[in-house]
Amino acid sequence: MDKKAISSAVVIAGAALIAFGFNMFLIPHELLSGGVSGIAMLIGYLSSLNISILYFVLNLPLIIWGLVIIGRRFIIISVGSVIATTWFMQIIPVRELVQEPILGAVFGGVLVGVGAGITMRTGGSTGGFDIVGSILTRKRDFPLGQILFILNGGVIFILGYFKNNWDLALFSMLSIYIAGKMIDTIHIRHIKVTAFIVTKQKEAMLKKLLTVPRGVTVIRTEGAYTSQEQDLLMTVTTRYELVELKKMIKEADPKAFVNIVETVGVLGEFRRL
Numbered sequence: 001m002d003k004k005a006i007s008s009a010v011v012i013a014g015a016a017l018i019a020f021g022f023n024m025f026l027i028p029h030e031l032l033s034g035g036v037s038g039i040a041m042l043i044g045y046l047s048s049l050n051i052s053i054l055y056f057v058l059n060l061p062l063i064i065w066g067l068v069i070i071g072r073r074f075i076i077i078s079v080g081s082v083i084a085t086t087w088f089m090q091i092i093p094v095r096e097l098v099q100e101p102i103l104g105a106v107f108g109g110v111l112v113g114v115g116a117g118i119t120m121r122t123g124g125s126t127g128g129f130d131i132v133g134s135i136l137t138r139k140r141d142f143p144l145g146q147i148l149f150i151l152n153g154g155v156i157f158i159l160g161y162f163k164n165n166w167d168l169a170l171f172s173m174l175s176i177y178i179a180g181k182m183i184d185t186i187h188i189r190h191i192k193v194t195a196f197i198v199t200k201q202k203e204a205m206l207k208k209l210l211t212v213p214r215g216v217t218v219i220r221t222e223g224a225y226t227s228q229e230q231d232l233l234m235t236v237t238t239r240y241e242l243v244e245l246k247k248m249i250k251e252a253d254p255k256a257f258v259n260i261v262e263t264v265g266v267l268g269e270f271r272r273l
Contacts, residue, residue, distance in 0.1 A: 007077070007122040007123075008080070010118050010119065010121070010122050011077055011080050011081050011084065011119050011122055011124065012080075012084050013115075013118065014081060014114075014115040014116065014117075014118045014119035014126065015081050015084030015085040015087075015088055015115065015119070015126075016084070016088050016115070017111045017112070017114055017115030017118075018085050018088075018111065018112050018115035018116065018126060019085050019088030019089045019092050020088070020092055020111055021033070021107070021108040021109075021110075021111030021112040021115065022037070022041075022051075022089060022108070022112070023089060023092045023093065023094045023095070024092070024094075024095060024096075024097040024108075025097060025098065025103075025104040025105075025107050025108030025111065026041070026104060026105075026108040026112075026172075026175065027041060027044075027051065027094050028094060028095060028096035028097070028104065029096070029101040029104040029105075029168070029171070030045050030163070030168055031101065031104055031105055031108065031168060031171055031172045031175055032155060032156060032159050032172040032175075032176075033108070033112050033172075033175065033176065033179065034129070034152030034155055034156065034172070034175075034176040034179070035128040035129030035152050035155065036055065036058045036059055036062065036127060036128030036129060037055050037128055038152060038155040038156070038159075038172070038176075039054075039058060039155055040052075040054035040055040040058055042155065042158060042159055042162070045163070046162060051089070052085075052086045052089035052090055053086070055082070055085070055086060055089070056082060056083070056086045058128070059082045059127040059128055062127060062128060062129075062131045062132065063075055063078055063079060063082070063127060063131065065131065066078060066125070066131040073123060073124075074123060074124050074125065075124075076124070077119070077122055077123055077124020077125070078124045078125045078126070078127050078131065079127075080124070081119050081124060081125065081126045081127060082126070082127040085126065085127075101167070101168070101171045102171060102174070104171070104175075105171040105172065105174045105175035105178070106174070106175070106178060108175050109174065109175035109176065109177070109178030109179040109182070110178055110179070110182060112175070112179045112182075113178060113179035113180065113181065113182025113183050113186075114182050114186065116179065116182075116183050116187075117182055117183045117185065117186030117187045118186060120183065120186070120187040121186060121187060129152060152176045153173070156169050156172050156173050156176065157169065159172060191238060191262065192236055192237070192238055192262070192263035193236070193237060193238070193242055193260055193261065193262055193263055194234065194235070194236050194260070194261050194263045195233075195234070195235050195236075195237065195245060195249075195258060195259070195260050196232060196233075196234050196258070196259040196260075196261075197232065197233040197234075197235075197249060197256055197257070197258050198221065198230050198231070198232050198256060198257040198258075199230065199231055199233065199252070199253045199255075199256040199257075200230055200231070200253070200255075201252055201253040201256070202218065202231040202233070204252040204253065205231075205233055205249070205252040205253055205256070206218070206233070207252070208248040208249070208251060208252045209233065209235060209245075209248060209252075211248075215235065215236070216233055216234070216235045217233070217234045217235070218231055218232070218233055219231070219232040219233075219234065220232075236263060242260070246258075
């Protein structure tokens with residue numbers, strides 16, 4: 001199975017999880033997922049309009065914004081996710097799977113967070129405030145789930161005000177918090193790592209590493225035991241890209257010594273994808 005087919009399957013699976021979380025856990029208890037989907041749910045609760053159609057229509061302006069700012073591949077995946085989620089919401093019945101609202105909030109948040117997280121791992125989003133959050137993390141080094149949690153807070157207060165039921169608002173806040181934590185666990189682009197690579201195959205290694213839009217620093221070193229000169233290559237990347245980096249290193253020099261450490265922070269220019 002090629003990479004595009006796998007990505008498509010992941011996006012569809014993510015959409016199914018999100019729709020299941022909506023229709024089986026959140027909507028039956030009139031809870032919100034936050035963001036554009038939460039706005040769609042709120043309008044649906046107050047007007048009895050179709051929530052899945054509202055979800056699709058409200059996502060269109062943000063999808064266009066993302067196309068301008070982020071790029072074509074991101075939006076193609078996001079459009080696919082929004083369409084698939086809308087379709088699954090149409091075919092999955094709205095049914096109260098659990099009787100307690102707190103259980104609906106917890107398990108709904110887990111499903112929505114996992115669905116959104118695996119979709120983001122493919123390089124796209126589930127639409128809505130995910131697009132806003134992805135745009136913001138290109139300029140600032142913040143965990144995406146925390147950004148979404150902040151953006152969604154206003155929607156939750158609107159629910160509590162209009163429904164005059166702050167229990168529902170707080171349960172919705174819990175659901176969004178859990179979803180944000182799941183997203184940060186799965187979508188790990190904001191976590192930086194530094195790789196120190198000691199190699200005798202400098203040119204071959206640089207040829208591989210420079211295909212990735214990250215800087216590489218070359219330092220001349222000497223082995224304390226052998227007294228032989230070698231090259232130390234240092235590069236900062238994200239945990240999300242670490243698997244690909246390891247593959248490149250192994251292909252360029254299987255005997256290279258590599259030390260990978262988590263980076264607390266990065267100052268100066270660091271290209272965010």
